[in-house]
Amino acid sequence: MKADKVTGIGYAFIHFAVEVMCFSVLIGVYNPGRYWWALACLFDILAFGLQAPLGVLFEKYNNAKPGVWGLIILSIGALIAFLSNANVIFQFASLIIITLGNAMVHIAGALSTLRVSEGRLSESAIFVGGGSFGVITGRLIGADRTLWWIPFIITAVAIVMAIIIDIRIKRKYGRYAFSFDIEPCRQKLVNKPVGITILILFLVVCVRAYIGYGLPTAWNKTVVQTILLFSFMGIGKMSGGILADIFGARKVGVISCLVAVPMLVFSNNIMWLSLLGVASFSMTMAITLGGLVSVLPKHPGVAFGVTTLGLLMGTVPLFFVRMPSRSVCDVLIVIMSVLAAAGLWYCIDSKRKGEDN
């Protein structure tokens, strides 16, 4: 069966829209301010941390359209933020509303792309990758407050797109399309015990987040270089799933982790090496999600929540403790990447590619 490009690309755009809105508010409204640290840290905690409980909620209430409602809630939160006029109560209130909307849309994207994937990883990978382009676009828009209206236009288009995708999926899979209890996900990447698989893949995500988010990049000094960095991250996430469907998830996951090591270690001042390292390291994103869905086929929302909880646990330390010196950082990259590769090697079945391969 061919990949469902409409759902994958559609949710990549919706993910892009969400990040544009979030980061234009973060950079354009909250920064700089007295509570910038708290707002940025809480954004990270709530946006990532809410996804596991929301995953449970929308597995239960599976006709709730979290994508459409999430985008509407996100827009309301952003509007409050733009009108907050530096009022701290309104800023924190808007942050909570924005992160709730953000988490709802992420869960909707995960459920929709996993529903249509038929065992492939491409759809989820394309959806996840779209966010990186949104982060950089939101940062650029946020730098100029006169452009505040652009994220709202993009979000309006995303709402229409979410409605169309929802209708399309229900037309194809019936009224109970999102009742994963009745029709579980067909992902079968893992043949290992549930608990140990969840733990190992969770740690792999933690490692990727810690290194990916905290890695010092001395070469990154201009806007164009930052755009390139985020673009390569997005391309890496997208291509990881697509390559896994072609060559096998284990092969791509392990090789991408190991290939990234020398690129990241020797790349502090070499832009292209660093970009390739970041792209390679990001490739495991969809593979870890696919592995988790394999052991929790009736709970794709929770499986996605495990990955975001891993992202949270990998990034939160960076808000409190600076990344150590470059030499310590290099040692950490080597050790953590090798352990992540070993974890993927253990968990992911070598025979599995996409369902259609």
Add this chain to the structure above:
Amino acid sequence: MNLILDVIDAGVPAEGNGTTGIVIAVVVVLAVLVAVGAFCIVKASKKKKDE
């Protein structure tokens, strides 16, 4: 990604942008969400084992 680096470069929370109360509040929110998330994961994986 670089949002975090920007925040860290700004030298917070040590330089006054986050008071002790705010840091404690942030840690409490983090602990609650991690606990709820872990509960959801354990419950889902137990259900799978029972099957």
